[in-house]
Amino acid sequence: MAALRTLVAYVEDKPGVLNRVASLFRRRGYNIASLNVGRTHDSGVSRMTIVVEGDAGVAQLMEANLYKLVNVLSVQDITDCPAVVRDMALIKIEVPAERRAEALQLVEVFHARVVDISPGTLIAEITGSPDKIEAFVEVLKPYGISEMVQTGRIAMTRGVEGEASRISHGQNSETVVTAA
Amino acid sequence: MTASPISSKQIAAPAIVVNQPSASATADSSAVELTQVCTGSEILWETLIREGVSVMFGYPGGAIMPAYDALPKFPQLHHVLVRHEQGAAHAAEGYSRASGKVGVAVATSGPGATNLTTGIANAMLDSIPIVCITGQVASPLLGSDAFQEVDITGVTLPITKHNFLVTRPEDIMQAVREAFYIAMSGRPGPVVVDITKDALQKSANFKWDDTPVRLPGYRPEHKPLPTDLQRAVEMIHSAKKPIIFAGHGVLRAGATGLLLELVRKTDIPVAATLLGLTGFPASNPRALGMMGMHGEAWVNKAIQESDLIVALGMRFDDRVTGNLKTYAQKAKKIHVELDPAEVNKLVHVDLPLIGDVREILQMLLPFVEYRDRTDWLTHIDTLRGKSAVIDIKHMPDNGKLFAAHVIHDLWRLTEGKAIVVTDVGQHQMWEAQYYRHDFPNKLITSGGLGTMGFALPAAMGARFACPDEEIWVIAGDGGFQMTQAELQTLVQEGKKVNIAIINNGYLGMVRQWQQFFYGGRYVATPMSSPDYVKLADAHGLVGLRVTKRSEVADAVRRARELPGTVIIDFRVEQLDSVYPMVPAGADLDAMIRRPEAVVEEAEHNPIYETGKDD
Numbered sequence: 061m062a063a064l065r066t067l068v069a070y071v072e073d074k075p076g077v078l079n080r081v082a083s084l085f086r087r088r089g090y091n092i093a094s095l096n097v098g099r100t101h102d103s104g105v106s107r108m109t110i111v112v113e114g115d116a117g118v119a120q121l122m123e124a125n126l127y128k129l130v131n132v133l134s135v136q137d138i139t140d141c142p143a144v145v146r147d148m149a150l151i152k153i154e155v156p157a158e159r160r161a162e163a164l165q166l167v168e169v170f171h172a173r174v175v176d177i178s179p180g181t182l183i184a185e186i187t188g189s190p191d192k193i194e195a196f197v198e199v200l201k202p203y204g205i206s207e208m209v210q211t212g213r214i215a216m217t218r219g220v221e222g223e224a225s226r227i228s229h230g231q232n233s234e235t236v237v238t239a240a
Numbered sequence: 241m242t243a244s245p246i247s248s249k250q251i252a253a254p255a256i257v258v259n260q261p262s263a264s265a266t267a268d269s270s271a272v273e274l275t276q277v278c279t280g281s282e283i284l285w286e287t288l289i290r291e292g293v294s295v296m297f298g299y300p301g302g303a304i305m306p307a308y309d310a311l312p313k314f315p316q317l318h319h320v321l322v323r324h325e326q327g328a329a330h331a332a333e334g335y336s337r338a339s340g341k342v343g344v345a346v347a348t349s350g351p352g353a354t355n356l357t358t359g360i361a362n363a364m365l366d367s368i369p370i371v372c373i374t375g376q377v378a379s380p381l382l383g384s385d386a387f388q389e390v391d392i393t394g395v396t397l398p399i400t401k402h403n404f405l406v407t408r409p410e411d412i413m414q415a416v417r418e419a420f421y422i423a424m425s426g427r428p429g430p431v432v433v434d435i436t437k438d439a440l441q442k443s444a445n446f447k448w449d450d451t452p453v454r455l456p457g458y459r460p461e462h463k464p465l466p467t468d469l470q471r472a473v474e475m476i477h478s479a480k481k482p483i484i485f486a487g488h489g490v491l492r493a494g495a496t497g498l499l500l501e502l503v504r505k506t507d508i509p510v511a512a513t514l515l516g517l518t519g520f521p522a523s524n525p526r527a528l529g530m531m532g533m534h535g536e537a538w539v540n541k542a543i544q545e546s547d548l549i550v551a552l553g554m555r556f557d558d559r560v561t562g563n564l565k566t567y568a569q570k571a572k573k574i575h576v577e578l579d580p581a582e583v584n585k586l587v588h589v590d591l592p593l594i595g596d597v598r599e600i601l602q603m604l605l606p607f608v609e610y611r612d613r614t615d616w617l618t619h620i621d622t623l624r625g626k627s628a629v630i631d632i633k634h635m636p637d638n639g640k641l642f643a644a645h646v647i648h649d650l651w652r653l654t655e656g657k658a659i660v661v662t663d664v665g666q667h668q669m670w671e672a673q674y675y676r677h678d679f680p681n682k683l684i685t686s687g688g689l690g691t692m693g694f695a696l697p698a699a700m701g702a703r704f705a706c707p708d709e710e711i712w713v714i715a716g717d718g719g720f721q722m723t724q725a726e727l728q729t730l731v732q733e734g735k736k737v738n739i740a741i742i743n744n745g746y747l748g749m750v751r752q753w754q755q756f757f758y759g760g761r762y763v764a765t766p767m768s769s770p771d772y773v774k775l776a777d778a779h780g781l782v783g784l785r786v787t788k789r790s791e792v793a794d795a796v797r798r799a800r801e802l803p804g805t806v807i808i809d810f811r812v813e814q815l816d817s818v819y820p821m822v823p824a825g826a827d828l829d830a831m832i833r834r835p836e837a838v839v840e841e842a843e844h845n846p847i848y849e850t851g852k853d854d
Contacts, residue, residue, distance in 0.1 A: 072457060076405075080397060087398050117584060124581035130402045130422060133457040 064093055065119040066145065066215050069108040069126055070133040073099065077131045081108065084129065090114070090122055094212035105133065109214045138217050145215045148187045150175070152207040153200050155182050163203060170196045181206065276447065280409030280440040281310035284373065285317055287416040290448060293344050294318060295335065295704045296373075297328040297697075301348025302388055304375025306440040320704070320733055323725035325352050327697035329359020330723070332370040334701025336363075337684045338659060338709075342423050343370040343701060349377055350388030353434070354395065358691060360430045361399040365688025366515060367488060369428035371419045378438040379407040392434050401429030407436045409444035421453040426460020427579040428492065462580065464593040464600060471591055472550075472574050473607045479548035479572075481616045482508045485531070488515035488687070489553010489578060489597045496520065496680045498601040499552065505605065507613045509620060511539045513554050514672055515687040522656075522676035528620070532560040533822045534669040538623035540820075540828045545619075546571045553577065553597045556587040557688065562828035576600050641789050643667055643742045643812045647674040649792045650712065650740060653800075658710040659684065659702055663695035663719035665749040667742035669818040671714050693722030699737045700726055710738070710800065717743040717769045727779045730805050738799045739807045743769055744814045752817045756832060772809035783807045 071077050078097055085092050091113040100107045112122060116137070123135045155163045163182060167174055172186035186196050190213060197205070278286065284307055288296070295318045300308045311319060322328040325347045332343030347356050353374040363370045377386040393403045402422045404415040412435060419431040476482060490499055496519050503510060503526050510520045511531040520527055528539045540562075543549070549571045554560070561567045564586060575582075575589040576597055583592040593600050647670050650658075656678050662668040662685040677683055684702055686694040695715040702711055720741050730737065742748075751765040776783025782802055784795045786809070799806035819834030 076393070079394070083397050121581060121585060124579075124583070127459065128401075128579070128581055130455055130458045 062091070062113040063115060065112050065114060065116065065137055065139045066143070066213065067108075067110045067112065067119060067123065067126075067135060067137050067139075068215060068217075069110060069135045070100070071097075071106050071108060071129075072131040072133060073104050073106045074131055077106070077129075080129050080131060081126070084125055085112075085122075088122070088125060090118070096212040096214050098214075109212070111213050136217075138215060142218045143215050144218060145189055145213055146187055147190050147193050147211055147213050148185070149193050149197070149208060149210040150183055150185055151197065151200055151205060152176075152181055152183045153203040154180060154206055155203050156180060159203070163200075166199055170199075172196060276445050277443050278409075278446040279306070279310060279443050280412050280435065281307040282313065283409060283412045283444065283446050284416065284435065284440065285310060285314040286446065286448075287413045288344065288373075289314060289317060290450075291416065291420045292341065295320060296344035296346055297322050297331040297335070297701065298346030298373075299325050299328060299348065299352055301350075301352045301375065303349035303377055303437045304346065304352070304373075304440070305348075306437060307346075307373075307375065307435075318704075319346070320700075320729065322697065322729050324723065325355030326358050326693065327700070327723055327726045327729065329356045329370065329372065330362070330691075330694050330697035331701035331704075331726075332372070333359060333363050333366075333368045333694075334661060334684055334698030335705045336368050336370055336701070337681065337698070338702035339705035340681075341369075341705075342420055343368070345370060345372045346374075347372065348375040348388065349392070349434075349437075350390045352388075353392040353432075354390055356432075357396060357399065358689075358693075360396055360432065362686055362689040362691045362694065363430035364399045364401070366686065367428050367492065368430070369423035370430045371416070371423050372430060372432045373416075374432060374434045375440070376405070376434045376436045379436040380438070382407075382436065392432065396430075396432045399430070400432050403432040403434065405434045405436075407439050409439050409442045412439060412444075413446065413449065417449070418453050418455065422455070422458065460578075461596070462578065462594045464595050464603075468591060468593055469600070469603055469607075472593060472604060475548060475572060475574060475591065476506060476508075476550065476604075476608055477611060480613075481542075481546045481570075481619075482506075482548040482550065482613070483528075483542055483546040483571075484508050484510045485549060485551040485554050486510050486512045486516040486519040487552055487554025488513065488519075489576075490516055490519035491553075491681055493553060493578075493597040493599075495552070495598040495601050498598060498605065500524070501605060502601055502608065505610060506608050507610060507617070508550070509542070509617065511535070511543065513557070513560055513687075514668075514685065516552075516554060517672055518677040518680050518683045521678040523678050526617075530672050532557075532828075533562070533824070534672070534818050534820070535822075536624075536673070537820050537829075537831055537833060538620060540822065540831065541623050542620050543568050543571070544827075544829045549573045551575045551577070551589075552601075555579075555582045555585070558586075558824070561587065562822045562826055562830075566827045568828075639788060641787060641792075641810065641812050642816055643670045643744070643810070644674050644816075645789045646740065646742060646786075646792055646810045646812065647671050647714065649789075650714075650796060651675040653793060653796045654710060654712065656682075658682065658712045659699075659706060660712050660714060661685070661695045661699035661702060661737075663713075663715035664690045664692045665716045665719060665747070666744075666752065666816075666818050667714050667716045667748070669749075670742070673818075675714075692716075692719035695719060696723050696737075696739070697726045697729075699739075700730055700733075700735065703730075703735045703737055711736075713737055713739040715739065715741055716748060717741055717745065718747045718767055721767075721769065724775070727775075727781065727805065727807075731779050731781065736803060736805050738796075739805065741769075741772060741807065741809050742812055743772070743809050744812050744816065745769070746814060748816075749818070751815075752821075755815075755817065756821070757823065769809075772807050776807040779805075781805050781807060783809065785809045785811065787811045 094111040096109045119137045175185045176183040297320045328345040332345040336343035377389045393405045423431045509526045511528045573589040574591045576593045699713045747765040773783035820831040
C-alpha cells in the first residue's frame, strides 16, 4: 500500500460542499483512504480529515486543488507534524453469557468500553489510533463480529499551532488576502 | 422576503434608490425607477447592469420566463436570441475573449442548461470568464424530477470554477456579484448561477451593495517569494540555451508589452502555445512560432535542446509536451503561473513563481541583464533553415487550392489585423501556422477542449465586443455544420462577420489521423456539405465559391466590401495534411515532417505522402 498523507481542511458548512470535495477527488483520481467531516466550535465551519494515498507531491497538488474550491477555507498537510490521530469504532460481537467475563477483560485491556449488552451480544466502543483499533478487531474476531462501524480518522496537531495554516501551496508563494 | 424593518442607517443612505450611480456601473444604468422592493427577475437584470453587462446571449423557456418578462424594463441590456444554447455559451466566450470582460449566457432549466455545458467546459479549459444564468424549476419541485428539471449545479460541478443554486430572491444579487467576481479574478473561468422560478417571481428588498465581494475561502492572488525571484534572475543569466514560452496567461494578464521588453533585454527566443500565439508578435525576430503537436520542427527541436525554459502562463498540456518522459530533459524550468494547482502537475519544474505574469515580469525586469546568445540563436536559425517550407510564398500556384494558400492570402489581404476566430481541426492548425499574428488577442480559438462548432457563435460574440473590427471565421466544413444555425442569429441582429469555410469534404484532422495511424481506413470521415452559396442565399446572405488560388483575393475583397455576412466556400485539396506532426504521446522531436515535395516539385502531387520522408 502506498504511503498515506493526512490533510486537515476547514470548509464552509454549506449544502453541497462535501459533494464538491468528493467530486474533486474522483475527478483527479485521488485515492482516499479515509474521509471524516464534522462540525467545529465555529458555527458555519466544518472540519475534514482526509487521508490520501500518495507522496508529499500528491498531497501538495491535492492541497492546491482543494484551495481552488471556493468553499474551502484552509488546508494543511499535517502528516509530518506531531499530531493526535484517532479513530473510533463500534463493534458488536456474539458472546454467550458464559464467555462474557472474558470478553469484558479484553475490552478492559484495550481501554475500550462496553456500551450495550444483550443476552447474546455486546457492543464495544473503542477510540484510538488506527493500529490499536485493528489490533482490537483481531482479538475480537474469534467471538464472531456481527457488525462493525468505524468513523474514519480524525487528527489534530499537538501544541499551539492547531489551526491549519493560512498560507499554503508549499513554500513557493505567499497567499495574498484579497482586498477587503 | 418578509418586510424587514428598515434601519435608520438605511433610510439615511441615498443608496437605497436603485438608480444611484455606482463606480462599477454606468450612471443612469437603470431604466426604471425601481423601488426598494423588486422581483427576483428585476434584481437579476439590475445586478447584471451594475456589473457592467450590456449584451447577453440566451434562449428563453419555462423556468426562466419570469426573467425574460421583466427584460423590457431594462432596455440597456441587449439580449441576443441564439438558435441553440451551445451558441449562447460560445458567444459569451467570444465576447469575453474579444472584450476582456465577463461574457453572459442565459438559458432555461433542463435542456436549455444542458445545452450550455459544452461551452461551459470550453470556458473552463481555456480559462475564459463567463457567467451563465440558468432558470430552474420552482424550489418546492426541486428533486422531484419535475418537467425540465436537471440538477445543473451537479452537472456543471466539475466544469465550472464555481456554481450557485439560488432559491430566494434576496440571495440573487449576492450570488450574481460573487459569480462575476469569481469568474474574472485569479485564473478566470465559468460560473453558473441557477435560479429557481419562484425566486425570480417573488419579491425582495433590493439595495445595491457595491462593497467589494469577500469570500473567506477564495484567494485568487499570489505573490512569489523575493528569494525565488532572485533565483530566477540567476537562472536566466547563467542559461546558455534559454527559451521563453508564451501561454494564454501572458494575454490574460495583459503582459504582452512586458514580454517584448523581457525579450529585448535578454535576447531570449519565444515559443508560443496555441492560445498564447498572439502574446508575442510573429514578425519579431525572436518569435519562433507555435510549439507542440503541430508546432514547427525548429521550435520543438529547440525546446528539446534548451537548457532553460521560462514558461509564462501556460500549463504544459499534452499537445504541447508530447511524451513527458523525454520532454525537455536538458532544460531547467521556471514556471510563472497563477494557479498553484498547475505547478508540478505534469512537468516537474525547478522553480515555480506563483502569481500574475504581469506582476512577476514587472518584478523581474529591472534585474535581468543582456547576455550574448549568438551561438544559440544561430543554432536555432540553422534548425529553421531546413524547414523553410513554411514560406508559402514560394509555393507555386499549380492550379490546386491548398488551405495554406487560403490562410496565407487571408493574412496578406487583411494585413494580419483581423480578429480571426477558428474552429477545431486542420484549418485551426493551418491558421496557427500561416496567419502571422502581430497583435494581441486577435486569435480566438478553442484550445483545451477542442470544441468543434465554436467558431461561428464565438465570432458573433466577438462582433458585439468589437463592433468596428474586421472579423473572420475560419472553420472546417465539419465544425461549421455543427453550429451553422447561428447564421440566422447574425442576420436577425444585423451583424457581419466573414466566414471562410475550408471545405475538404472530410473531417480532415480525423482523416489525417486515419491516414497516419489507422492504415488509411477513412471510417466516418468523408462528409458532404450543403451548397454553401445556396445556404447563404437562404439566409439572405452572399455566398461565394472558390476553387482556384487565383480566385482567393477577389473573393476575400468582395467579402470585406459587402455590408453583410459573407460565406466563402473554399474547395481545398481534400487529402492535404497538417505538417509537421508529433503523434500523440510521441517524443516532441519525433515529428512527421512536411513532405519536401511541396516546395521542390510543384508538378508532383505533393499532398498524398506517407509523411515519413524525414
